Amino acid sequence: MSTERIPSASPSVSRLIDELNKLPGVGPKSAQRLAYYVIRLPAEEAHSLVEAIMAVKEKIIFCSVCQNMTDTDPCPICDDSRRDRSQICVVEEPLDVLALERTHCHRGLYHVLHGVISPMNGIGPEDLRMKELLPRLEDGLVQEVIIATNPTLEGEATAMYIQRQIANLKVKVTHLARGLPVGGDLEYADELTLSRAFRSRSEL
Amino acid sequence: MSTERIPSASPSVSRLIDELNKLPGVGPKSAQRLAYYVIRLPAEEAHSLVEAIMAVKEKIIFCSVCQNMTDTDPCPICDDSRRDRSQICVVEEPLDVLALERTHCHRGLYHVLHGVISPMNGIGPEDLRMKELLPRLEDGLVQEVIIATNPTLEGEATAMYIQRQIANLKVKVTHLARGLPVGGDLEYADELTLSRAFRSRSEL
Numbered sequence: 001m002s003t004e005r006i007p008s009a010s011p012s013v014s015r016l017i018d019e020l021n022k023l024p025g026v027g028p029k030s031a032q033r034l035a036y037y038v039i040r041l042p043a044e045e046a047h048s049l050v051e052a053i054m055a056v057k058e059k060i061i062f063c064s065v066c067q068n069m070t071d072t073d074p075c076p077i078c079d080d081s082r083r084d085r086s087q088i089c090v091v092e093e094p095l096d097v098l099a100l101e102r103t104h105c106h107r108g109l110y111h112v113l114h115g116v117i118s119p120m121n122g123i124g125p126e127d128l129r130m131k132e133l134l135p136r137l138e139d140g141l142v143q144e145v146i147i148a149t150n151p152t153l154e155g156e157a158t159a160m161y162i163q164r165q166i167a168n169l170k171v172k173v174t175h176l177a178r179g180l181p182v183g184g185d186l187e188y189a190d191e192l193t194l195s196r197a198f199r200s201r202s203e204l
Numbered sequence: 205m206s207t208e209r210i211p212s213a214s215p216s217v218s219r220l221i222d223e224l225n226k227l228p229g230v231g232p233k234s235a236q237r238l239a240y241y242v243i244r245l246p247a248e249e250a251h252s253l254v255e256a257i258m259a260v261k262e263k264i265i266f267c268s269v270c271q272n273m274t275d276t277d278p279c280p281i282c283d284d285s286r287r288d289r290s291q292i293c294v295v296e297e298p299l300d301v302l303a304l305e306r307t308h309c310h311r312g313l314y315h316v317l318h319g320v321i322s323p324m325n326g327i328g329p330e331d332l333r334m335k336e337l338l339p340r341l342e343d344g345l346v347q348e349v350i351i352a353t354n355p356t357l358e359g360e361a362t363a364m365y366i367q368r369q370i371a372n373l374k375v376k377v378t379h380l381a382r383g384l385p386v387g388g389d390l391e392y393a394d395e396l397t398l399s400r401a402f403r404s405r406s407e408l
Contacts (some may be wrong), residue, residue, distance in 0.1 A: 009302060010263075010264065010273065010274045010275040010276070010279065011275055012256070012259040012260050012263045012264060012275050013260060013273065013275075013298075014261070015259065015263065016260050017254050018256075019252060019253045019256040019257075020253075020256075022249075022253075023241060024237060024238070024241050025234055025237065025238075029336055030229055032299055033228060033229065033299065034227055034228065034229075035260070036273070036298055036299055037227060037228050038227075038257055038261075038271060039259060039260050039264050040259075043261060044260045045226075046257060046258075046263075048223060049223045049226075049257065050254050051255050052219050052220040052223040052224075052323040053214070053220065053223075053242055053253065053254050054221075054250075054252060054293060055216040055220070056216050056217060056218065056220050056239070056242060056243050056374070057242075057243075057245075057247060057250045057251075057407060059214075059216045060216060060217065060243050066393065069217065069240070069243055070214045071214040071216050071217075073217055075214065076214065087304060093218075093240070094240055095236055095237065095240055098213060098236060098361065121281060155269070156210075164306065164325075
């Protein structure tokens with residue numbers, strides 16, 4: 001489907017459909033729908049979208065502390081004096097920071113790896129923002145590193161690697177609990193999740 | 205969800221997420237995913253997306269014949285001498301033209317209404333590209349008007365209105381068959397579709 005040309009669409013419409021089709025999660029049908037939506041947008045709204053895209057391309061840099069994407073260095077979180085500097089939560093991606101911020105559970109800082117160790121894809125620790133983590137733990141301020149990589153094979157391997165790297169420092173290393181998702185159905189939980197939930201059962 | 209601000213995202217990221225969130229079918233989560241995808245795009249690809257958006261805003265006009273959106277007037281279909289000028293297929297939206305072109309069933313021309321008559325939303329025939337249709341039927345070349353509005357209440361009402369408008373011209377007016385969708389399951393068909401399919405049954 002995605003390579004299909006639509007000869008009857010005008011060149012500039014076809015081109016926009018092609019461009020939108022490249023976005024993740026946007027199939028050929030959605031790309032068409034989006035394209036005609038954009039065509040119908042008032043000029044100032046289309047301009048505002050284009051400006052927003054250009055702004056991120058121009059302004060976004062990596063925070064020199066946590067490696068998250070940011071307009072300013074240090075980023076708003078690292079720069080916030082109200083954040084607890086004794087805890088660093090290590091995540092794979094900037095999106096994970098947003099997800100955790102929404103929970104309001106973590107008042108400490110973050111460290112963004114920008115990926116996971118994945119030998120299959122030829123990604124080793126040196127391809128991630130891993131080496132930037134260790135210097136952050138050396139001043140003795142940090143008491144706990146909360147590893148919040150994804151509960152996948154690669155995420156767990158990355159967590160293990162980080163743990164081994166900082167084992168000789170006097171820092172507590174924790175990771176997020178595994179168990180049944182809230183609102184989920186025991187019957188539909190996969191075996192691994194269920195067995196982890198069973199083994200990590202806690203007293204009521 | 206959509207009005208929720210993410211204080212920890214940088215201003216330019218937040219702004220892009222907001223802009224993407226306005227697109228149809230793009231919820232707050234997809235907007236975040238898309239935003240970080242755009243941030244990571246190589247500069248030339250982001251530029252290519254921006255250019256494609258600006259190009260449609262600058263170049264797209266309405267075809268003076270069929271009213272479809274186009275870069276050139278007349279549009280590629282109206283301008284194609286191989287198209288059958290005796291048939292005009294009337295559709296609601298430019299996307300419907302693309303959908304019909306993919307079937308390769310219709311070799312005639314189109315007429316795009318850009319909407320349907322919808323008294324509930326205050327949309328009357330004068331708000332559509334309806335008046336542009338009649339002059340196209342006056343030269344006697346057109347033998348058949350195929351009405352391909354959606355099989356909805358409003359689509360049917362619009363079809364009826366068009367039929368009444370051209371009843372006194374010597375033009376055959378047809379509409380697309382209603383029936384069971386191919387690959388669908390009789391058991392899951394709604395009553396209206398099933399009764400239309402039953403009444404329009406044809407000999408094998």
